[in-house]
Amino acid sequence: MASLRLPCWPLAARAVLLALAPVLLGATFSVAELTRGAERIFRGRCIAARAETVDFKGRPLAATAYFFEVSEYLKGDGPRTLSFRQAGTPARETSDLGRIAGLTVFEPGNEYVIFLRPVSKAGLTSAAGRGKGVLLVTGEVAQVADADGRAPVPGAERIAYEAIRRAVRQVLEAPSRRR
Numbered sequence: 001m002a003s004l005r006l007p008c009w010p011l012a013a014r015a016v017l018l019a020l021a022p023v024l025l026g027a028t029f030s031v032a033e034l035t036r037g038a039e040r041i042f043r044g045r046c047i048a049a050r051a052e053t054v055d056f057k058g059r060p061l062a063a064t065a066y067f068f069e070v071s072e073y074l075k076g077d078g079p080r081t082l083s084f085r086q087a088g089t090p091a092r093e094t095s096d097l098g099r100i101a102g103l104t105v106f107e108p109g110n111e112y113v114i115f116l117r118p119v120s121k122a123g124l125t126s127a128a129g130r131g132k133g134v135l136l137v138t139g140e141v142a143q144v145a146d147a148d149g150r151a152p153v154p155g156a157e158r159i160a161y162e163a164i165r166r167a168v169r170q171v172l173e174a175p176s177r178r179r
Contacts, residue, residue: 031164033128034115034129034133036171038116039075039119040075040077040116041073041113041114042068042073042113043071043161044069044082045068045111045112046066046106046109047081049090049105049107049108050065051063051089052065052085054122056124061087062087063088064085064086064088064098065085066086069081070082074168075172086098086103088103099147101126102147104146104147105148106149107150110136112135113142114127114134114135115128115133115134117133131145131147135159140161140162143158
């Protein structure tokens with residue numbers, strides 16, 4: 001039986017394959033889209049969550065400060081212990097803005113890959129992709145996290161962390177598209 005040898009793929013073919021990878025793998029999100037929408041991408045363990053109030057245009061807004069021990073930055077850089085604030089509180093009452101917006105609650109002790117959007121003028125941020133930018137990590141496998149941050153979305157595919165790392169780097173190294 002003859003063996004099939006794959007030729008070296010030109011850059012354009014690799015770009016198309018990268019763009020189609022989520023569809024081919026049955027993914028419900030695109031690493032390329034999430035990477036472009038994120039200011040920072042990191043893998044880290046949530047070490048604390050603290051409810052606080054921030055000033056939003058002269059009005060108090062319930063928020064949570066999350067603290068992470070970062071093991072690796074895939075995009076951007078920062079300190080080994082990173083903190084950020086997000087609208088909403090872990091209690092998630094009916095009128096909680098984080099709940100209404102579908103923002104993930106990060107559970108201390110859990111490890112995540114987070115595609116973090118730029119910080120707003122109010123000093124708040126959240127994950128890119130309407131919650132799809134939060135992956136719960138178990139060992140070397142990641143899955144899109146449910147909004148409670150404690151479990152994967154039901155039926156979420158299991159993705160090797162190394163595959164996520166390679167996909168992010170490939171997006172960052174690809175020539176930018178100008179329109």
